[in-house]
């Protein structure tokens with residue numbers, strides 16, 4: 001079977017990128033976009049010489065523009081392609097959300113059209129030299145994921161970060177996600193257990209809200225021989241940082257949650 005010419009084109013387009021990191025989750029609502037966004041912000045914040053790109057290809061629920069306070073920004077198209085929107089000097093952002101005329105519009109395209117758009121996102125965005133390109137993918141292991149992995153065959157994919165919540169229903173999806181990575185020969189950088197415990201806004205102490213299952217991801221990582229990157233608690237201030245489009249570790253450096261993000265960044 002003849003290889004899709006887009007694969008070589010994407011390899012060429014991403015040749016200035018050192019590490020592509022895919023952020024995956026089994027289910028929606030577990031905090032995949034939060035982790036993608038805060039990971040990108042933290043990498044950019046920790047080192048101003050580190051150039052970071054964030055590409056949101058969660059076609060049906062692009063939340064990155066909102067989480068960075070970039071809603072309503074327009075991307076510019078030139079002969080060479082689309083220019084990303086800059087959050088700070090060293091964080092370039094591209095999202096399907098920038099292309100929708102109204103933020104409440106839904107994207108209800110079917111498979112081939114979605115794949116076409118994902119392909120276009122990978123071929124047409126003009127990235128400068130990047131140390132990291134974080135890709136926020138749609139939830140699950142759908143056809144879109146298979147296309148994404150195929151399109152990135154010649155790109156410098158460092159691996160996947162898988163985001164989950166502690167409950168078994170979410171973890172069983174993560175096992176599928178890990179097996180998907182193994183089948184497609186995508187290295188798993190590790191798992192982030194999000195909403196793992198709760199930080200009280202009054203006394204700042206941490207409580208377990210899913211008592212029997214907290215720590216479930218660590219056990220699963222051990223069983224499946226993948227790294228556990230860190231546990232991010234349910235943290236009201238994190239939600240506020242996301243709503244305000246701010247870097248959490250810069251705003252609240254002395255919190256358990258910031259330490260968790262620093263640990264995750266250190267491991268990817």
Ligand code: ADP
Nearest residue numbers: 028029030031032033034195233234235239242
């Ligand atoms: P997904 O991308 O998996 O659908 P999101 O990242 O959009 O999930 O998160 C869903 C909602 O939960 C968002 O409003 C986000 O701000 C919030 N959220 C995610 N993780 C946390 C957390 N650890 N603490 C507090 N709120 C969180």
